[in-house]
Structure formats: structure tokens, C-alpha cells
Amino acid sequence: MGRIAAEAGVEVNLGLIEAKRAQKQYGDVSVPLFKLYRATGLSAEEFFKRLGEAAGRVPDNLLRFKGVVNGFLNLEVNPSEYAPVVLESIRVHGDRYGHIASEKRERVIVEFVSANPIHPLHIGHLRNGILGDALQRLLKSRGHDVKAHFYIDDVGLQVAFAVYGFQRVKGLRGSEKPDHFVGAIYTMVNLLVELKKLKREAEKEQDPHKVAQINSRIDEYVSRLKEYSEQYPEVFNTLADLVRESEDPEAEIRRINRGYEEGEPWAVKATRETINTCLDGIKETLHRLGIVFDSWDWESEITVWSEATEDALRKLSETGLVERKDGALVFRADLLAESREVREAAGIPTGFTVVPLTLKRSDGTTLYTTRDIAYSIWKLARADKVINVIATQQSLAQAQLRLALYALGYRDIGRRLLHYAYEIVMLPGTRMSSRKGVYVSADEIIQETVDRARTEIKKRGLGTEEDAEKIGLGALKFFMLSQTPNRVITFSWERVLDFEQNSGPFIQYSYVRAASILRKASEQGITGKGDPRLLGSEEKTVILLLGEFPSTVVEAADNLRPDIVTSYLNTLASEFNRYYDSTPVLKAPEGLREARLELVRAVAQVLSNGMSLLGIQPPQRM
Template sequence: MLNPYGEVIREVRGLLNALGRELGEDLGNYVSSIMRAPPQYGYIAVPLHGLVKKYGDLSNALNRALNSLSLNLLDRVVIVNGYLNIDVKPGNYAQLVLNTITRLGDKYGATEECPRGVYIIEHTSANPAKPMHIGHGRNAVLGDSLARLLRFCGASVRTHFYVNDCGDQVPYVGIGYYVAKDVILRRINEGRKPDEVFGIVYTVTYSVGEVKRLTKQIERLSSEGKYEEANKLISERDEWLSSIRNASDKDKELTDALLMGLSKYDDVALMAKQWARAYEEGDEFVRRVIREAVDLILGGFRETLNRLGITFDSWDFESEVAVDNKGTYRVINELIRNAQNYVERSDGALVFRADRVAEDLGLWDELNIPRYIPRATLLRSDGTSLYLTRDIAYALWYWDNFKFDKLIRVIGSEQAHPQAQLRLALYVMGYRELAKKIIHYSYEMVNLAGMKMSGRKGVYVSLDELIDEAKSRILSIIKDRFPPNEAGPVAEAVAVGAIRYSFLSVSPNKPLTFSWDRVLDLRQNSGPFIQYTYVRANSIIEKAGQVPSLVVPSDIKPEEKELILMLGEFPSIITKAAQELRIEYITEYVNKLSLLFNSYYEKYPVLNAPQGQREFRLNLVSAVRTVLGNAMDIMGIPRLRRM
């Protein structure tokens, strides 16, 4: 037996079946409408308004049904206002819940109804051009927590990071690295994080490219007498010049080295396009320069992710899994061969008519895609592939190399159309099973009050800065409570818990507004609050020395009963969260459990309770500690002994 609440539902189902026999009705479907009853009426309620309307008073039939059963958990079964209200026997249910938690320990929460199977979860996949920012943090924490949840349930899970080393951003990193390599490596050898250094490199190189491009346009417009249009471009150019000045404020020597090196090239933007094509075609020099830079940046990414407790089973380079293996050629050839009617040329570019596929085949529900789907360009007129083409090739690489039941891709909601186009392309290419196995796990952006982020202009809050700020704020609170050698690690663990919880507590389909007051609230609904509650429960057990054998008193307090009910529901919460891939169900649950436990602890003694009650309460506290700990492990929130 893994799920105490499930045992309650099993008895409720038996009762409904017995009542159905008395009435000559099949009441099996009524189980799905079970809800929490108002406290004065018991634990759960089943709406039976239709039966009451049909048969009138059901009391006699209900009594006969109850007399035909031997119920271990159900108590006080009555019909009030059309609802079948049911309570549980506190002592029996407490025995079941606490014994189950003690027996299962860190496995408590997983049930037979949890999804099993084989999952691949692709998440984070930040472009290796600059430090990961706060938005990448939400992606990373969501993906990692989904993996933790499914593994907890018994599924086999692989996590992948897709390294976007092709495309139009990474060449700017390579060019900047090429012209200022000595200064860049010196900064890294001095202890600066590589991705932080390359954030400046990317910003300056891209900004210089834009300044040079805009300057040419301004000169042309001015020569044609189009001064109003020229003035608009001058304002835009000033913004890019401001980005360069901001970079210089961060590191003048590096910025000057970049400006000096880039001054040799007349058109940096054109050079970046040329490098992008050369990289995709396997040019030895361009590959070597860009890969050196990317490898350094990924080293910085790993440092950041390690702080959050996030690791990957595989780092997949786009160039290797989608280009070098001729994956993009395969995509184009198979689309033309298998879906010729949906591929066309437009101004020299190759276009996939995803809009017509969705319309003609009516795949909106089958593939869970938006109603509006635009057409998709697969090849530019110069023959280079786009991100979507390489992404389709990447999906085929998964298909060729792994057996899986679901491929979960944690990608921002702004990519809803490309992800739908990908599945439509796979479907008409003949990979219908693969198309159905891909889940776009969409999430909304993270908002920072009063700040608009732009990675290209170097305006963003990096994930490291976020963790460091949280750690600094926490240190200011706890520094006098711990020796210096302990305060830092504790503050880091609390910072990680605070940030991870904040990213998980809001449904992914809702924007997240980051607020320090909420993130570090020690009174409710935050990572530190959950950690504090766990520490409090753990401290009680450590002071007790051991958890004695369970003794269930006859007088169970209302707050104790409510805790028992909540603890018994944990496996059902985990099952629902895993089935629907909704981590926020768990954050909501642990917040309620923590509020209830802290309120209980303030009201009732545990260590100094009378004999009989003391044994029971220690078992209850131990169960709270176990459930909180299991939930924290799923969410990736560090457990602490002291706080």
C-alpha cells in the first residue's frame, strides 16, 4: 500500500457500489466528482443531487449499504443537502498514514498511478554567447524539477542541453574572441567567469556591427536628402554606442581591445554571416575559433548550473547532431519526397507550408498545436539552413539514437509556432509517432520591475547575479547566527532554495514577476519558509534522539487530524503533478503543509507532551519532515540542519 488517501477513495468506491446495488444504479462514475467537504461535515463529499431528485430520501438505502460493508477508515457517513458527506476515523487513518510514511521513507509519494516509461527532457539550451539570464533560470529549474519528479515516480529520464553553436549569434562571439583572444584568456585566468567575459565580447562585437551598418545607411540617406529617416537611424545608432560605453564601464581594457581589433573590418555584420555559413560548412579555421570560445562559455554555464544543483546527461552540439551528419539535408530531401505539395520556393528561399498541413489534415488536437500556424522558411536563398530546419534534424537524431515514450522540450511560449511547425513537418515526413511524442513544455517570461532586458545590448540580469544578490541578502540576516565558515554555505543553500521555489511556484503558462519581498518571505510561500519548516521539524527529532514506536491516542486534536489528512494526500499530489507535468501543485501543497505545521507547533508541545501524546506527536513531526524532504528533493531545494 503506497497511497493512504487512495485507500480512503477505495472504501468510498465500495460504499458507492453498495449504495448503487440498493438503488439498482451504477454509481461508479460518482468517484470522479469527489471534493473536500466543509469541515463541519467531515472530510470529503460526493454530490448526489441527481439521485436525491430521483429517489427522494436515500437514508434507508444508505444505511443498508453501510451495514453490508466492513469499513476500516470511513466514519460519519450522512447525506446533507444532496451531498454524501464522509469523515474518516482519526485513529485508524492516523495509524495508516504514519506507518506508511515510516515504512516508505524517502520513497513515500510515488504510487502505481505515477507515469513510468522513458522520458527525454531537453531544457535550458541557452545560446552560448553570454551569461544565462533570469529567464534561462526559469527554464533550467522547470526542466530539472520535471526530471526529478519523473525519476522520483520511477520513470527513466535523460536530460539534454542543446548547444546552439550554429546560427547568427555565435559568430559574433567567435569574431570577438579572434580579435581579443589574449585579453579574454587573461581575464579568465584571473578568475573571471568565462560566460561573463564573453557577455562583454558579444555585446561589443554585435554593437560595433550595428554601428557600422547604421552609419552606412545614415550616410546614404543623408546624401539622398532623406534627413528625417537618417535622424531616426542616428537615434538607433546612439543606443548601440551606449551599449559599447556600458561595456567599457565594466571592462575598459577588454572593450578597447575589441574595438581596436574590430576596426580592421569594414562590415562586421556581413563578416558574421560569412562565418555562420563557413561554420555550418565545416571550415576548419572558423570551427576551431568558435568552438574554443563556446567551450569556454559552456564551462561558465556549468558553474552556474552546478550552483542550482542542475546537471545534464548530454550536451548536444547543433553542428554535430543536425549539420555534420547531414541532418538538414535529410530534412529537406524527405520533406520534398514525402510532402512535395507542402514545399515551395519563395524568392529563392525554400518554404514549408505548415499552415496548409494543419488546415488540410486537421491536426490541431492530435498534435496539440495552435489554431493559427504560419508558413516556415527552411532554407534561405543563399542555401543556409534556419534554426527550425536544424531543430527538425535534432528531433530525428533523438529518434535514431534513443527509445523513448515522451520527448519533453522546455522552450519559451514565444516559440509556440516553430515548435508546432516542427511537429507538422515530422508528421508529413512520415514520423507520425515521433510527432505525437514531442511535448512543447511552454513557459512565460520572467519580468523584472522597471527593466527591459536585451541580451544583444548587454542589458540583462544574469543568473549568477540573481543568486549572488539572494545570497547577499540572506547573509545580512544570518551572519550573526553562524560562524563565518558556515554562514556562506548556508546562505548559498537558502538562496538556491529561494530562487528555485520562486520559479516553480507560479504556473509556467503565467508570466512570473520577480519580487525579493516574496522570494525571501520567511512567513509563507517561499523556499526559505519551506526550508525553515523542515529545519524546525528536523530539530525536534534530533533533540528527541529517536522516533519512538507509534502510539495513537484516543484524543487527536483537530490540527493533528488536519495534518494527518494532508500527509495522506501527498502521494495523490505527486501523481497528479507527474501526470499533468505541473510542479506548482507540489509548491502549493508544501506551502499549505508548512503553514499548518508551524501553526500546530506554536500551539502544542511535542518534546514536553504527556506520555502517549509525545510518542504520537514525534511520529507526526517525523512524517512532516519526511514529506517536506521528499518534496524539497523533487523541487531541488537544499535540505539544511540549521538555518
């Protein structure tokens, strides 16, 4: 481009040059000229004319001038010249091909999953975990110092419900996965306590219509408890006796919660034992998914026992934006959000409604978002940027959080603390509630996917148990990542395990196919290094795609868009399969055969690298 500009007699800022894939009818590569001409002082028409004429005069073995259309300089790539550059780069860099270090490297914390440690992970956590893992892998590919954090929400009444029951029945677990056992206890205690309250309400209520409504809820809870009594008869009977014999079980549960927040040894021992039991099960699930965390952050230690929350509240109260309302302490986030400048700095979209944030209830207890202020300060002290992977339903709380931090002096908080919002996963016919025990666990989804993958590869007479695991997990991950995070996903087995297109199994199959070609070549004694200059128009589309991989990874990482990688992998796999189906490789003439094998080897490497960025492992056979 510099030579073309020199020939045209104009100066251009080479830093503004971007190369994009051209529309098919215009060539292979397009260079947008709009940014370039503004600095020249020439009219667009004159600049485009000069550059077009110069491009036609400059000889280049790699690129051929195709014309200037609609402000784009269009060029055609000579595959014989381009292939050696791309294939040699892939050979040299190997597993690191596509990893381009950012000019500005940052310390980044990606906080994700962070499920309440009182029940197993469900399908929503599955999407969260897969997204968070892919994000941290992509960011690492850019050279950032990335740490994955799991926030253990061990403070609050929900945890106390689980502790209350677990301490009575912990010896009855048997061989059940620990998080499922704790989750069942949490649900049973919730239902039993609520049922006791409803029965008392029904006895006191005089209005027949209200009594009918209460009885309807009682029937619902009794129905759910019947299921648990059949699945966990001994545990259920023990918990039912515990709640029935207590005059006020909620008071006992609140006592556990209060004792834990105050660090009383008896409460700490009971609570930590319950939570660690559940976390053991959660970690099993994460291990199966290949998700690893660098830090497990205990809410109690970071925000409560350290008095960091009280310190944040004191400083926030000094801003003049905190007031008392009906005994509660309230932060007027809505007033702060009236300023367009503040909204921009805090990353609050125009038109997004912000309401006041209750910091403390009238009884003096803090809310989750209040404690999250202290936790965010802790994370920001350890990173240049923090990415919270949290469901879009928490957008208001995350906006209030950033506004509170802005009020505390974090004027660039919109850039430093990102809410990576994702939508729910819809399971047709299912409405989830962990309190009522109505959810589809991640373990169930994972196992069902692996079982279906096993059935499919058995049909084909190929693959092992290890391959079934890799294919099943790869299918799940690709499915969750192939949608933009702001889209609701409707879960469909047909789409998850589609072996024909745009799926994990399709990408894995394409990789296995490439690896199989290389294995057959080795078995036939074809080991010589090929000359990529022999490749031509048949290979052009695949070569161009291979060359685009690094820029694709950069775009995906910098924009936090794993779906860009899934789309790329699907295109590469499709084009490679189309190429191999129509073009002989092992049966090609000697010389060209070796060159085409080099191309196949490069495809296998790039497919492998792309899958690795998504946390997907390639199987051996399928």
C-alpha cells in the same frame, strides 16, 4: 467502497472510484458518484439513495458516513485508525514516500535551458532551468526513464559574431567568469559592427529626418559601448581596432559561420574553443543550482554535419506541402493546420493561427526551426515522449515544428512532442537584449538572493554560509515554481525571501523546526517509538495532509505542474506550525508525547521529500 456497494445491491467499477478532499462542512473525504451510477442502469437519484442508506449501515472503524450531497459520498476519517497507516507508510518508505510508479512507464527526454552558448544565463533561463529540473524530478518519481538534455545551438551567425571577437582577445580574460567574458565580447562585436554600418548609412542618407533617426541609434550604441570601454578597456580597444580596420567585418563573420557549417577544421577549432569557454561558465551556474544534464546535444553534429537536416528537407519536399517563394523554400504549415483532425493530432489549439514556415532562405541557408525538425527526429528515436521547455514566445515555431513532423508521418506527434511553454520573468524597469548587452544574469540574481538570505539569518543569529546558500537557492526555486508556468512573473525580493508564508524559506524553516523538535527529544533521552493510535482530533488535519502527499505528487507529475507541490508544501507547513504553536509535543504526557513525535518525524520527512522533488535542499539551521 466495495462493501458499501455490495450492501446497496449495486455493482460498481472500482477502477472509477476517486477519493477527494471534502469541503470542510461535509467531512474529510468525498467520493464522486457521477461516473459510477451511469454503468448501473439506475437513475442518479435512486443510486445516490441506495448508496447513502448502505453507507450508514456498514460499520467501519476508519471511515464514518456523513451523507450524500450533490452527488458526492462524504466520509469522515477516524484519525486514531488512519494515523498508524500513514505514519507507518512514511516510516517504511522514507525518502521514497510519495514516489508511485506509473502503470505505463515511458522513456522521456526533457530538453531545457538550451541557452545560446555565447553569453551567460539570464533570469529567463533561470526560470527555464528550475522548471525543467523539477519536471524531470517529478517524472522520475513516477518511475519513468527520464533524461535531461541541453541543446547546444552552435550553428548560426550569432555564434560567429562571438567567435570573431573571441579569437582576437581570448588571452585577455583574466579571472572573469568565462561565460560573462564571452558574452561581453559578443555584445561589443555586435555593437561595433552595427555602429560601423550606421555611420555609413548616415553618410549616404539625404533625408534629414532619417539621418536624425540613424544618429539617435548611433548615440544609443555609443553610450552602450562607453560602458564596455570602461569595464574592459584593453578588450574594447582591441575589438574596436579589429572592426575599424576591416573593410567588411560582417563578411568575415559570415565566412566563419559558413566554414563551421561546412566542417572546415580552422572554423571548427575556433568555434568550439569559443563555445566551450562559454559553456564552462554556464556549467558553473548550473552546478550551483544543482542542475545536471545527461546529454549535451551539439546542433552541428546532430543536424548539420550528419546531413540530417537535408534528409528531413528532402522528405518534407515529397509531401506536396513545400513550395518556392521568392527563392526561399517554404513549408505550408497553414494548409495542413486547416484540418481539425490534424490540429488535434499535432496538439495545435483551436483558433491558434499558423503561418507558413520558411525552411531555407533564398541564399540556401536553413533556419533554426528547420534544423529543429532534424533534432526532434533524433530525440523521438530515443524516447517515447519529448518535453521541450521553451518560452511561450516560441509557440508558433513549436506548432510549425509539430506540423512538419506530422507531415513526415509522426501522426501521434501531439502526444509525443510537448511544448512546455512558460512566460517571461518581469524585472521592473528592465528590457533585456543580449545583443545590446542589456540583461540581468542568472549569476547576479543567485548571488543577490544568497546575500540577502545571509543577512536575514544573521539577524536571527542562526545559520552558516552553507545554510545561506541553501536558503537563497531554495527561495529562488520555490518562487519560480510556485506560479503556473503560463503566468508572467514579476520578480519581487519581498516575495522571494518571505520567511512567513508561501516561500522556500518558509518551507525550509518549517522543516528545520520539525528537525529541531526531534533533536531536542533525542537530547532529552526521549527515544521510544510512539503509538499513532493515541493521536486524535488535534492532529487530524496534519495527518490527512500527510496521507495526501502521494496523490499530490502523482497529480503534479502527470500534469507537469510543480506548482501543485509548492502549494501542498505551503499548506502542510502552515498547518504543522499552527499545530505545534497550539499543541504541546515535548511537554505532552508520556505516551502521547512519543506519538506526537512520530507525527513530527513524518512531517519532517514529507517536507524533505517535497523539497527534493523541487530541487530544494533543507538547511541545518535558520
